[in-house]
Amino acid sequence: MNKQRMKNVWVGVILSLNLILLTSCWSYRPIEDVNFVAGAALDAEKGGKISSTLQYVVPHEKGGGQAGMSGHKQYENIKEVGDALEPIGWETTLKKEGSIFGAHEKIVVIGEELARKIDMEQLVDLYYRDIDIRGSTLVFIADGKADKTLESEAPDIVPSYRINEIAIQQLSTRMLRQTSLVVMLSKMESDSSFVLQRLTTEKGEVKFDGAAVIKGKTNKLIGFLNKKEIEGLNLITGDSKTGSIRSQGKKPVYFQIQQIKSKITPYVKGENISFHLNVSIDGRIAEDWKQSFNLFKDSTLKQVEKEVEKEADSLVEHTINRMQDDLGVDIAGFGNELRIHHPRAWQRVKKDWDERFKTTPVTTNINIHITDYGMIGERNK
Amino acid sequence: MKRRKSKTEDQQQAIEKEVQSNPLNFTGNLSIDLDRIRSEIGQNGDVHIREFKIGSLNARAALIFIDGLADTEIINNNILRSLMSVDDQDCEKNRNIETSTRERLSTHMLLIGKVNETSNIQSFDTAILAGSAGLLVEGTAIGFVLDVAKAKTRNIEEPLSESLVRGPRVGFVEQLSDNTALLRNLSKTQDLAINTFKVGTKIKKDLAIVYMRDIVDPQLLEEVIQRIQTINIDNLPESGYVEQLIEDNQFSPFPQIQNTERPDRVMGAILEGRVGILLDGTPFALILPVTFNMLLQSPEDYYERWISGTLIRMLRYLAAFIALFGPSLYIAFSSFHQGLIPTKLAISIAASREGVPFPPLIEALIMEISIEILREAGLRLPKPVGQSLGIVGGLIVGEAAVQAGIVSPIMVIVVAVTAISSFTLPHYSIGITIRFLRFVVMLFSAVYGLYGVVLFVLLLCTHLVKLKSFNVPYLSPAVPYQLSDLKDFLIRAPLSMMKRRPKLMHTQESKRK
Numbered sequence: 001m002n003k004q005r006m007k008n009v010w011v012g013v014i015l016s017l018n019l020i021l022l023t024s025c026w027s028y029r030p031i032e033d034v035n036f037v038a039g040a041a042l043d044a045e046k047g048g049k050i051s052s053t054l055q056y057v058v059p060h061e062k063g064g065g066q067a068g069m070s071g072h073k074q075y076e077n078i079k080e081v082g083d084a085l086e087p088i089g090w091e092t093t094l095k096k097e098g099s100i101f102g103a104h105e106k107i108v109v110i111g112e113e114l115a116r117k118i119d120m121e122q123l124v125d126l127y128y129r130d131i132d133i134r135g136s137t138l139v140f141i142a143d144g145k146a147d148k149t150l151e152s153e154a155p156d157i158v159p160s161y162r163i164n165e166i167a168i169q170q171l172s173t174r175m176l177r178q179t180s181l182v183v184m185l186s187k188m189e190s191d192s193s194f195v196l197q198r199l200t201t202e203k204g205e206v207k208f209d210g211a212a213v214i215k216g217k218t219n220k221l222i223g224f225l226n227k228k229e230i231e232g233l234n235l236i237t238g239d240s241k242t243g244s245i246r247s248q249g250k251k252p253v254y255f256q257i258q259q260i261k262s263k264i265t266p267y268v269k270g271e272n273i274s275f276h277l278n279v280s281i282d283g284r285i286a287e288d289w290k291q292s293f294n295l296f297k298d299s300t301l302k303q304v305e306k307e308v309e310k311e312a313d314s315l316v317e318h319t320i321n322r323m324q325d326d327l328g329v330d331i332a333g334f335g336n337e338l339r340i341h342h343p344r345a346w347q348r349v350k351k352d353w354d355e356r357f358k359t360t361p362v363t364t365n366i367n368i369h370i371t372d373y374g375m376i377g378e379r380n381k
Numbered sequence: 382m383k384r385r386k387s388k389t390e391d392q393q394q395a396i397e398k399e400v401q402s403n404p405l406n407f408t409g410n411l412s413i414d415l416d417r418i419r420s421e422i423g424q425n426g427d428v429h430i431r432e433f434k435i436g437s438l439n440a441r442a443a444l445i446f447i448d449g450l451a452d453t454e455i456i457n458n459n460i461l462r463s464l465m466s467v468d469d470q471d472c473e474k475n476r477n478i479e480t481s482t483r484e485r486l487s488t489h490m491l492l493i494g495k496v497n498e499t500s501n502i503q504s505f506d507t508a509i510l511a512g513s514a515g516l517l518v519e520g521t522a523i524g525f526v527l528d529v530a531k532a533k534t535r536n537i538e539e540p541l542s543e544s545l546v547r548g549p550r551v552g553f554v555e556q557l558s559d560n561t562a563l564l565r566n567l568s569k570t571q572d573l574a575i576n577t578f579k580v581g582t583k584i585k586k587d588l589a590i591v592y593m594r595d596i597v598d599p600q601l602l603e604e605v606i607q608r609i610q611t612i613n614i615d616n617l618p619e620s621g622y623v624e625q626l627i628e629d630n631q632f633s634p635f636p637q638i639q640n641t642e643r644p645d646r647v648m649g650a651i652l653e654g655r656v657g658i659l660l661d662g663t664p665f666a667l668i669l670p671v672t673f674n675m676l677l678q679s680p681e682d683y684y685e686r687w688i689s690g691t692l693i694r695m696l697r698y699l700a701a702f703i704a705l706f707g708p709s710l711y712i713a714f715s716s717f718h719q720g721l722i723p724t725k726l727a728i729s730i731a732a733s734r735e736g737v738p739f740p741p742l743i744e745a746l747i748m749e750i751s752i753e754i755l756r757e758a759g760l761r762l763p764k765p766v767g768q769s770l771g772i773v774g775g776l777i778v779g780e781a782a783v784q785a786g787i788v789s790p791i792m793v794i795v796v797a798v799t800a801i802s803s804f805t806l807p808h809y810s811i812g813i814t815i816r817f818l819r820f821v822v823m824l825f826s827a828v829y830g831l832y833g834v835v836l837f838v839l840l841l842c843t844h845l846v847k848l849k850s851f852n853v854p855y856l857s858p859a860v861p862y863q864l865s866d867l868k869d870f871l872i873r874a875p876l877s878m879m880k881r882r883p884k885l886m887h888t889q890e891s892k893r894k
Contacts, residue, residue: 020828023828023829025827025828026828026829027717027830028716028717028740028827028830029716029717029719030715030716030734030740030741031715031716031719031727031730031731031734031741032731032734032735032737034719034731036719036724036727036728036731057728057731059728059729059731059732059735060732060735101719101720103719103720103721104719104720104724104727104728106724132720134720161724
């Protein structure tokens with residue numbers, strides 16, 4: 001009995017030792033030997049080829065006491081050309097030591113030309129298959145060449161991370177909500193159209209400017225929205241945290257948005273589908289350029305609210321017109337509301353929803369509510 | 382005269398017979414007995430044999446004692462003075478009858494508290510070696526053991542190994558009688574039982590089991606006594622010997638018996654139905670059975686209010702976790718799972734490791750081993766030197782190692798936090814266990830990363846779940862689950878809620894009155 005037990009113990013010990021000795025630090029990869037990819041840029045090249053620019057973080061030890069400024073360039077961009085992303089990746093390892101490590105990749109920027117030419121789902125296929133790259137990686141469309149956006153003159157900055165941080169903050173209604181790889185995949189898989197944030201480069205520095213519209217059917221870029229149109233879009237979706245609306249009139253009053261509640265209600269009558277959009281916005285008077293103005297009076301307040309409402313209404317109207325008449329896509333989620341509330345009707349129309357949306361009537365009702373006007377109600381001249 | 386002579390001859394024969402038949406007993410013949418004692422212990426320089434005549438009995442007698450152990454003042458004033466003084470009236474009265482000699486000695490002449498009689502030379506000798514004085518009287522086949530032992534004791538001081546901010550400043554000392562007195566002092570109840578045993582085959586030592594007669598589980602008590610009786614070793618210099626000889630699993634890294642210098646801790650434990658063991662010659666008492674959570678508790682948890690007690694206790698659990706897993710998690714994250722670290726931290730770790738020549742495991746081992754060496758060195762040195770060693774070792778060597786690029790600054794932080802966390806553990810022995818296991822889990826994580834850490838946790842859990850201390854599961858009340866006992870586990874519930882003694886102890890009396 002005891003002998004048998006000892007034998008068992010020895011077998012156990014030998015097996016456990018094998019477990020350790022045979023594997024010997026399997027998948028061991030010290031942190032200083034991996035190349036953190038911060039972001040990637042995809043561009044179209046001559047001859048139908050693709051170029052991929054990988055931005056590597058070059059960690060420098062921060063100089064002590066100098067507020068984290070080392071004055072070193074914190075990144076290194078490596079560009080390679082190929083017909084797919086995988087061979088390009090391998091090609092870059094010939095240029096720089098260390099393995100590519102995508103877990104800290106934050107952004108993918110796609111050049112305009114490439115986005116117009118190639119199916120987006122096909123283009124970012126690798127990003128969904130690579131287990132390191134996170135689904136939360138954000139996707140952008142660059143105006144012109146994408147690799148320009150990954151450059152910066154300023155020291156101590158990794159451009160990809162800066163873009164990522166600006167995108168996440170989304171402070172103003174003039175900027176679109178960020179789109180991650182996962183969100184984009186769900187849109188592409190359901191054939192719905194969507195918008196991505198658009199980046200431009202100005203004097204070597206990157207700037208957020210408008211949005212790129214991707215058509216669900218083809219997954220290709222079909223056009224851009226400017227900042228004003230994005231304001232309208234944000235009011236429709238209620239996707240924004242803050243921002244301001246100018247009241248209509250010669251001299252403006254600026255209304256600062258504090259909360260947007262928007263509700264899209266689909267109506268189905270037989271074959272007819274219509275939508276009603278109800279937006280209520282709470283906010284405060286931020287700046288007043290009208291001289292004779294008594295905000296202590298309820299009627300004045302009402303009047304300002306009206307003026308702001310008018311402006312908001314025109315913003316929304318403009319964006320809806322742009323979607324329906326110009327681009328011919330639904331990017332504000334009208335179809336999604338229909339799917340939720342009238343699934344049967346949706347089944348009938350989902351096949352060519354974008355076409356159908358062009359002619360679908362949308363009525364709007366916008367409510368502005370001023371909660372606060374600061375410390376000055378009335379101003380003596 | 383004739384009659385007496387013949388009696389002496391008879392006696393002589395009887396004595397010879399007795400010496401042959403029972404060599405361990407006194408004969409009653411002083412010179413023979415003294416010779417035997419001389420041959421057994423008398424050759425030692427510290428054994429004094431004082432021969433004299435008892436004045437009132439007119440009998441030869443000898444007093445044997447050990448220099449330094451016996452109190453010579455008591456011997457001079459309370460024994461020799463009264464024995465040697467001559468009182469003729471008494472002399473005549475009680476000359477011949479042996480019993481009356483014994484009686485007279487103990488009733489009239491020996492002016493001390495504790496007088497034992499023995500007829501066995503062996504036990505007579507051991508008593509003398511323990512500090513008593515031995516008295517032999519001609520014609521009496523009995524040795525008197527006079528308790529004149531000088532108490533070799535020190536003052537009661539605050540225990541060094543378990544100091545508290547709030548709580549009694551009392552610690553056990555080396556003298557068993559002082560320790561039992563301390564416990565008696567804490568609970569003046571007749572239910573406090575103190576059973577003493579003799580342990581050790583060559584050097585017999587007193588060992589006391591303390592428990593509450595009306596609370597303790599009789600089965601537990603039986604088990605403890607049985608295990609103590611199986612102790613078979615020549616000497617027990619410290620209670621650690623007892624611990625190692627009666628514990629359940631000697632191959633486990635975890636202590637299965639708690640040691641403490643604090644009487645209040647022992648008292649608290651025995652009121653929960655546990656058993657305390659005190660050994661003569663050491664200030665460390667043992668408490669058993671013990672569960673894992675007891676080793677992370679401090680009496681202060683109970684002395685402070687329950688909110689702060691709970692918070693501090695949770696902090697201690699957290700500290701134990703860091704002390705055990707700190708370096709291994711660093712190794713796992715920095716060399717296997719860089720994707721799990723927040724981006725900015727990952728980059729700054731990568732920057733700090735830039736140029737460090739060793740892989741994280743070696744780096745961690747260098748730092749951990751040197752900090753263990755520092756700790757061990759500081760422990761052995763006199764206090765003022767130990768402190769400056771800490772400064773030299775911790776600050777200068779650490780800083781220099783970073784400057785020289787041998788280790789990364791983040792590693793220094795990890796090791797320092799780990800070391801500080803391990804100091805919060807209220808028990809030295811569980812601290813050693815965790816220090817040891819830390820190295821094991823570092824190896825695991827260096828081979829497998831987080832997966833290895835998880836493997837280690839699984840191994841640890843299987844071991845802990847199996848482990849028992851005197852038939853009480855080590856992880857109870859968590860495993861096996863005992864809801865009512867959880868009030869004193871991770872949290873420390875208000876005292877008014879803890880009205881019952883722990884169920885896992887199977888106490889006779891479950892309610893605290």
